[in-house]
Amino acid sequence: MKKKWLLVSLMFTTQVVIGQQSDSAFFRSLSDEILLNSRAYENLGFLTKKIGNRLSGSASLSTAIEFCTRLLREAGADTVYMQKVLVPTWQRGGAEEAYVMDKITGKRVLNILSLGGSVATTNKGLEAEVVEVESFDQLASLGTRVAGKIVFYNYPMQPVTINAFTAYVDAVKYRTQGAIEAAKLGALAVIVRSTTFARDNNAHTGSVRYDESIVKIPAVAISTQDAEWLHGQLNKTTNVRIALRLQCRILPPSTSYNVIGELRGKSFPKEVILVGAHLDSWDVGEGAHDDGAGCMHSIEVIRALRALQVQTKRTIRVVLFTNEENGVAGGREYALMVKGENTKHLFAIESDAGGFTPRGFNFTMNESQFSRIRQWQSLFSGYGGSDWQFGYAGTDIAPLGEQGVALAGFLPDTQRYFDVHHSKADVFENVNKRELLLGAINIAGLAWLVSEYGLEK
Amino acid sequence: MKKKWLLVSLMFTTQVVIGQQSDSAFFRSLSDEILLNSRAYENLGFLTKKIGNRLSGSASLSTAIEFCTRLLREAGADTVYMQKVLVPTWQRGGAEEAYVMDKITGKRVLNILSLGGSVATTNKGLEAEVVEVESFDQLASLGTRVAGKIVFYNYPMQPVTINAFTAYVDAVKYRTQGAIEAAKLGALAVIVRSTTFARDNNAHTGSVRYDESIVKIPAVAISTQDAEWLHGQLNKTTNVRIALRLQCRILPPSTSYNVIGELRGKSFPKEVILVGAHLDSWDVGEGAHDDGAGCMHSIEVIRALRALQVQTKRTIRVVLFTNEENGVAGGREYALMVKGENTKHLFAIESDAGGFTPRGFNFTMNESQFSRIRQWQSLFSGYGGSDWQFGYAGTDIAPLGEQGVALAGFLPDTQRYFDVHHSKADVFENVNKRELLLGAINIAGLAWLVSEYGLEK
Numbered sequence: 001m002k003k004k005w006l007l008v009s010l011m012f013t014t015q016v017v018i019g020q021q022s023d024s025a026f027f028r029s030l031s032d033e034i035l036l037n038s039r040a041y042e043n044l045g046f047l048t049k050k051i052g053n054r055l056s057g058s059a060s061l062s063t064a065i066e067f068c069t070r071l072l073r074e075a076g077a078d079t080v081y082m083q084k085v086l087v088p089t090w091q092r093g094g095a096e097e098a099y100v101m102d103k104i105t106g107k108r109v110l111n112i113l114s115l116g117g118s119v120a121t122t123n124k125g126l127e128a129e130v131v132e133v134e135s136f137d138q139l140a141s142l143g144t145r146v147a148g149k150i151v152f153y154n155y156p157m158q159p160v161t162i163n164a165f166t167a168y169v170d171a172v173k174y175r176t177q178g179a180i181e182a183a184k185l186g187a188l189a190v191i192v193r194s195t196t197f198a199r200d201n202n203a204h205t206g207s208v209r210y211d212e213s214i215v216k217i218p219a220v221a222i223s224t225q226d227a228e229w230l231h232g233q234l235n236k237t238t239n240v241r242i243a244l245r246l247q248c249r250i251l252p253p254s255t256s257y258n259v260i261g262e263l264r265g266k267s268f269p270k271e272v273i274l275v276g277a278h279l280d281s282w283d284v285g286e287g288a289h290d291d292g293a294g295c296m297h298s299i300e301v302i303r304a305l306r307a308l309q310v311q312t313k314r315t316i317r318v319v320l321f322t323n324e325e326n327g328v329a330g331g332r333e334y335a336l337m338v339k340g341e342n343t344k345h346l347f348a349i350e351s352d353a354g355g356f357t358p359r360g361f362n363f364t365m366n367e368s369q370f371s372r373i374r375q376w377q378s379l380f381s382g383y384g385g386s387d388w389q390f391g392y393a394g395t396d397i398a399p400l401g402e403q404g405v406a407l408a409g410f411l412p413d414t415q416r417y418f419d420v421h422h423s424k425a426d427v428f429e430n431v432n433k434r435e436l437l438l439g440a441i442n443i444a445g446l447a448w449l450v451s452e453y454g455l456e457k
Numbered sequence: 458m459k460k461k462w463l464l465v466s467l468m469f470t471t472q473v474v475i476g477q478q479s480d481s482a483f484f485r486s487l488s489d490e491i492l493l494n495s496r497a498y499e500n501l502g503f504l505t506k507k508i509g510n511r512l513s514g515s516a517s518l519s520t521a522i523e524f525c526t527r528l529l530r531e532a533g534a535d536t537v538y539m540q541k542v543l544v545p546t547w548q549r550g551g552a553e554e555a556y557v558m559d560k561i562t563g564k565r566v567l568n569i570l571s572l573g574g575s576v577a578t579t580n581k582g583l584e585a586e587v588v589e590v591e592s593f594d595q596l597a598s599l600g601t602r603v604a605g606k607i608v609f610y611n612y613p614m615q616p617v618t619i620n621a622f623t624a625y626v627d628a629v630k631y632r633t634q635g636a637i638e639a640a641k642l643g644a645l646a647v648i649v650r651s652t653t654f655a656r657d658n659n660a661h662t663g664s665v666r667y668d669e670s671i672v673k674i675p676a677v678a679i680s681t682q683d684a685e686w687l688h689g690q691l692n693k694t695t696n697v698r699i700a701l702r703l704q705c706r707i708l709p710p711s712t713s714y715n716v717i718g719e720l721r722g723k724s725f726p727k728e729v730i731l732v733g734a735h736l737d738s739w740d741v742g743e744g745a746h747d748d749g750a751g752c753m754h755s756i757e758v759i760r761a762l763r764a765l766q767v768q769t770k771r772t773i774r775v776v777l778f779t780n781e782e783n784g785v786a787g788g789r790e791y792a793l794m795v796k797g798e799n800t801k802h803l804f805a806i807e808s809d810a811g812g813f814t815p816r817g818f819n820f821t822m823n824e825s826q827f828s829r830i831r832q833w834q835s836l837f838s839g840y841g842g843s844d845w846q847f848g849y850a851g852t853d854i855a856p857l858g859e860q861g862v863a864l865a866g867f868l869p870d871t872q873r874y875f876d877v878h879h880s881k882a883d884v885f886e887n888v889n890k891r892e893l894l895l896g897a898i899n900i901a902g903l904a905w906l907v908s909e910y911g912l913e914k
Contacts, residue, residue, distance in 0.1 A: 032617045160489045162839060162895070197891055357814070357870045381844075382619060384870075413814045413841075413870065415891045434654055434872045438619070 023449070027379055030448070031441045033304045040296040040440055041433040043071055044355075047295070048286035048428040055116075055283040056323040057089030057254040064279055065257050068320050071299050072261030076306030077318070079264070082257035085333045087323040089254045090117050092283055093247030097125070098191070098220060100233065100242055110230070111201045111223035112191070113284060113423075114248050115175060115208035116326045118219045121189070125245030126218075128188050132234050136173075136181055147186030150242055152234075153178050154193045154227055157418065164197065164414035165353070168421075171195045172206070179219040180211045189218040189244055193227040195418060201225050202423040205282050207326045218246050256280075256322040258330045263302055265314040265451065272315045273451050274348035274405075275301050275443060278324030278396055285426035289417060293355025293436055295320050297410070300440040301447055312451040314346065321396040324352070328395055335399030347450045348401075349408045350394025351443055354421075355436040356412035360387030361446065365406035369455045376449050385442030387411065406455055410443050480906065484836055487905070488898045490761045497753040497897055498890040500528055501812075504752070505743035505885040512573075512740040513780045514546030514711040521736050522714050525777050528756050529718030533763030534775070536721070539714035542790045544780040546711045547574050549740055550704030554582070555648070555677060557690065557699055567687070568658045568680035569648070570741060570880075571705050572632060572665035573783045575676045578646070582702030583607075583675075585645050589691050593630075593638055604643030607699055609691075610635050611650045611684050614875065621654065621871035622810070625878075628652045629663070636676040637668045646675040646701055650684040652875060658682050659880040662739050664783045675703050713737075713779040715787045720759055722771040722908065729772045730908050731805035731862075732758050732900060735781030735788075735853055742883035746874060750812025750893055752777050754867070757897040758904055769908040771803065778853040781809070785852055792856030804907045805858075806865045807851025808900055811878075812893040813869035817844030818903065822863035826912045833906050842899030844868065863912055867900050 034040075047064060054061040065082065072080045092114055102108040132152045133139045139151065153174035161167035171193075178190045194204035201223040208219040222230070233240050259279065265271060277294025281287025298318045305312060321330035338345055349361075360380070363370055370390070380386040393407035401407045412435070420426040491497075504521060511518040522539065529537045549571055559565040589609045590596045596608065610631035618624035635647045651661035658680040665676040679687070690697050716736065722728060734751025738744020755775045762769060778787035795802055806818075817837070820827055827847065837843040850864035858864045869892070877883040 031619070035616045159492045159891075162488070162841070164891075357872050384619070415814050415895070416889055419889070432873055432876070434616075434621075438872070 023379055027445050029308055030304055030444055033307050034437050034441050038300055038437050040300045041436050044292050044296045045428055047292045048288045053283050053285060053287045054281045056087040056256060056280050056326060061280055065259055068259050075299050075303035077261030077302050080261040082259055083337060085256050085258055085322050085330050086253045087256040087329045088327045089251040091249045093249050095245050095247045097245045098242055110226045111203050112220040113203040113205040114246050115219040115221055116205055117207050118248050119216045120246045120248045121218050121244055125243055126188055127241055127243040130240050130242050139181055144185050149187055150189045151182040151187045152191045154231055157195055157197050164418050168195055168418055175206050176209050179208050179217050180214055183214050183217045191220055191222050194221045194224055198419040199224050202425050204421060204423040206422045258322055258334055259320040261302060262315055262317040263305060263312055266311040267313040269315050270343050272317050272343050272345045273447050274317050274319055275447050276319040276321055276396055277351045279320040280323050280325055282325055282422050285424045286428055288426050288428045288431050289354035289420055290426055291352045294351035297351040297440045297443050301444040304444050314451040316447055316451055324396050331396035331399050345400055345405045346455055347406045348397040349443055349447060350397045351410040352394050354412050354417045355431045355439055356416055357435040358384035358438050358442045359411045359413050360385050361411055362391030362393055362409040364393045364401055369406050372457055380442055383441050384438055412439055480836055484902050486765055487761055487901055490764050491894050491898050495757055495894050497757045498893050501749050501753045502885055504749045505745045510740050510744045511738045513544040513713060513737050513783055518737055522716055525716050532756050532760035534718030534759050537718040539716055540794060542713050542715055542779050542786050543710045544713040544786045545784045546708040548706045550706050552702050552704050554702045555699055567683045568660050569677040570660040570662040571703050572676040572678055573662055574664050575705050576673045577703045577705045578675050578701055582700055583645055584698055584700040587697050587699050596638055601642050606644055607646045608639040608644045609648045611688055614652055614654050621875050625652055625875055632663050633666050636665050636674050637671055640671050640674045648677055648679050651678045651681055655876040656681050659882050661880040663879045715779055715791055716777040718759060719772055719774040720762060720769055723768040724770040726772050727800050729774050729800050729802045730904050731774050731776055731802060732904050733776040733778055733853055734808045736777040737780050737782055739782055739879050742881045743885055745883050745885045745888050746811035746877055747883055748809045751808035754808040754897045754900050758901040761901050771908040773904055773908055781853050788853035788856050802857055802862045803912055804863045805854040806900055806904060807854045808867040809851050811869050811874045812888045812896055813873055814892040815841035815895050815899045816868045816870050817842050818868055819848030819850055819866040821850045821858055826863050829914055837899055840898050841895055869896055
């Protein structure tokens, strides 16, 4: 390992080394190192298959924290430590059931998942007529006619939208806000069409919001196939009634940790380039793409730079945040801690869009910073990550953005992400090794460039 | 369907319509039409699940030809016809077996597939010592020491190569040429490591070449995991012997057909834009990515343009070639036919790199043509297909290229392709609906632009 980068360095000392040329040679070394020697994929296999999903407050999240602490040490981080974070603790509980009494088929069980944070029904459950709406406007037009009923939000992710994240952001408001809006009108519960392009029988969970001044009603996601079936039933029958029983529990907050590992910068050790992802996941599937992949990307940045014996000018700090999925307590606590630190965070990169084939990055920074980094863009084109634009960078690093830190979000291809997102399909088998490693190459390359050259002209 | 494009047209007649703006609006309509109304994915499901794989000479290829003829008619082609092509006919036959007698485990069966076109062993099979080589140079250095033995080519697709096609082209020479080179030195058979990045137990077939002046020896592909196992055995034991039995058959050539459907151009009907793919496949898996996806892309070009009531200026001709995999008889016969036709082929696009998320196109054309089409490149960026470069366009259209026709090859992301290519993993389940449809959007967009504006300044 050591010899390789040295060899490349020697090769290039015989030439006039201009910036881009040596950067390009370094990218090649980074790429070779990662494609030949990374264990990111195998470690993701352990995280997903041996530890499993990792909801805030779960024992498996604690195990994952220990595992990733070890990985960061093995990767060669100079320092590895944990930051204590109090996280909300919600459990799906035992029974989780919804069905329609169908005249022909009898009890027709629906594929549902409680939304994260949902309140339970009573132990007996509830039963009520279902009212379908496609929008909040349609809900408002029904007004209190939905009182005493179950509101079924059946708004699909719009198929004509090319970027799946754009389609997700458009549709997910019914999952996040739906319970509040329906409860205002007296509804008893909400059933929300899963936010996915896929047509299958996996329900996709995710957090629901409540307003403390409005009654909290049970909220579930329904699979897209069952949403279509229910839509059909409602078109041909009046008074379709659904029985719903949830045993979710909200427990007192638990102690969790952000896991932090760093490579100390040789020239400006107080200047920090953060590379992060979140270690928690929902409690279905294995949290493979969301966001085990991002954690492995991040750890790989340290491993690869260390393996190449690179001493970065600035400090590269990997942060595996806790509790992104239902609280963002990890991201918020980290941003608070940074305020009290004797460091300057220059730049933060988050990988929380899956481990698919790289496309580029979204940036949240000023025009001057963006024009500076644009000169590096062509370095990424051979590695798939040269589609650069202004855009949302990531939930865990957003609190740093509020403090003026320049941000980037890694963008893999979006098409397959919501097929698996927050569902039992988010498993290791759906991650491709080379796609995962190519992500790490692009992220490591960007972190290294900012570490070497900074963001100011 | 009809109303939609009209509506978009009306929206833009109130503005000053400059070229790019109306082209961009048309791309949007094309995209909406395909994402909302395409049956390409469902039709691929029928082709793969109901008809199955489609080797030249098979009954299933004939069924697929009928099926696609029907699809082209239903898509609204003005003319649908078939071009008769004589194709080689090879069959895998019954037994196909390779094993090592292992001291510990006893008979250790190896995951192999006869290479397409391979000769059989005798009915009893053969048994011989195995000699591993990593290159033709190493083979040459062994010289006649491989006589009477089985040569095991264990050259992997190079993991440091980012573009999987580049890695494939580098490695596949051992599959295509390996039997000739080994036979020259008196070897009895060859076992070739599968050309894939994946580490699993699927062997990947593909054609083997013979030289009529050199004895033809049996040739098989071995799964990468078994290649690694065999490599380990050879490192720890001398005289590892493999028993090999193949019953492949070469039958007389059969009659097959290229399937052709066209939308007649309204201004220059004699000028043809060809959009093509190949309908045959290997006889393992379902030929889903290779090349059912390309066939569905091609048919969708006609369906979508017709649904939008577009009358193209030039003729758009879809050709589903037969026999790409083991002979290219379809591509050659088509190019011969064209010479006798009263048409001018301006441009040919092939989709034979899978149904994965779009990246761009490879072009084979002159600088002047390339600089002309480059002005359209930005239209593709919202649809994933804006990575444009000079490069190899496709096997079926290569004979047209020799006649001076400008060529393009559709390039989806390459990372997952060789995981499935020519193996039992090339099944419908590995195709993503939206990725497939995005491919069709990019191909239809490019075909339409050339039809509207031509390739000359």
